[in-house]
Amino acid sequence: MRIITISREFGSGGREVGKRLADELGFAYYDREIITEIAKNVKMDEEYISHVLEKGVFNAIPLTFGHTFSYLPKSAVTATDIYSQQQKVITQLSSKGDCIIVGQNADILLRDRNPFKVFVYADMKAKIDRCRSRQNPGENMTDREIEKMIKQIDRARATGYDMISDTSWGDMKSYNLCVNTTGTEIKNLIAPIAQYALSWFENK
Amino acid sequence: MRIITISREFGSGGREVGKRLADELGFAYYDREIITEIAKNVKMDEEYISHVLEKGVFNAIPLTFGHTFSYLPKSAVTATDIYSQQQKVITQLSSKGDCIIVGQNADILLRDRNPFKVFVYADMKAKIDRCRSRQNPGENMTDREIEKMIKQIDRARATGYDMISDTSWGDMKSYNLCVNTTGTEIKNLIAPIAQYALSWFENK
DSSP states (O other): OOEEEEEEOTTSOHHHHHHHHHHHHTOEEESHHHHHHHHHHHTOOHHHHHHHHHHOTTTTSOGGGTTSOTTSOOSSOOHHHHHHHHHHHHHHHHHSSSEEEESTTHHHHTGGGOOEEEEEEOOHHHHHHHHHHTOOTTOOOOHHHHHHHHHHHHHHHHHHHHHHOSSOTTOGGGOSEEEEOTTSOGGGGHHHHHHHHHHHHHHO | OOEEEEEEOTTSOHHHHHHHHHHHHTOEEESHHHHHHHHHHHTOOHHHHHHHHHHOTTTTSOGGGTTSOTTSOOSSOOHHHHHHHHHHHHHHHHHSSSEEEESTTHHHHTGGGOOEEEEEEOOHHHHHHHHHHTOOTTOOOOHHHHHHHHHHHHHHHHHHHHHHOSSOTTOGGGOSEEEEOTTSOGGGGHHHHHHHHHHHHHHO
């Protein structure tokens, strides 16, 4: 079973790399599906699951609730349950066949399965431009606001990753291949990345 | 004119990547030739030129000479001359046609020519093993000694790079593609890296 994990800076086009790579290779693609599955299993809102997993349980508490934990679910479902569900769902999905998983710390959760680990990144300006081109009509964030959001999201990703890994999020040593999408059309990079991954799998 | 620059951690196989990539693409390959050319132009010893360029002029002074500068050439040739010769030689060679340049801070010296910038790296253990397999008979360095040497060389490379760049040596943001050679046979990675570079050139 071949597993490719894609970690990515927000706005760098990592998800596009993942989807296109899955099409190119005929691998299954998992991303949001994992959240949906966990939400179903623990009978909780997808949005909340997503916040806990992407931002860590404490960051997921809206600040308006102050420093009390009144927002945390009163049920028996704890953050730990959500994390172990994540492990379970990712392990199950990746056992079905060759796949690509974007985010979700899948590179760490599946480290025993020796995935091919890609990191996708870009210059801040390129990331801001990419975010802007995807804004909904009516959204009018300034470049500064977008940059702040990008940094916040990546900081949260790093925090969540570093909690469960002995390597660091965004440190090239944690990955097999790091791809800078600045100034490129992602679609043109897919065939060589796919070929690189296949060589790596044959090789190991 | 297409220029590929290879920066690399010592012991990661960056030079092998460069040479094989040059063969694969039919590009010229420059590495030691640059030193030879500079040495000829300034009429100095290749070894000394190499030290100045790789380690910076102050690190190149043998410590036994203490903190005086008695070792520095008394002639009119200064470190600045060597650096400007490096710029000149690299610019000349890279103007002859498509090429690959390993090291020499060529990615920075040729930044106006928009080269495709590769960084080659590996885990410390893999680098130690690679260095050991290339030891001359009779050399008996311990793993610790090899690790110390690797770190010293890379620190010197970083210092030299950071002096002339506003990005950092070994920081993925400074490169277009970062390749981890740990646990792989370099020869199997060459075709996809070549394809990636060609796509990038077509694309820009």
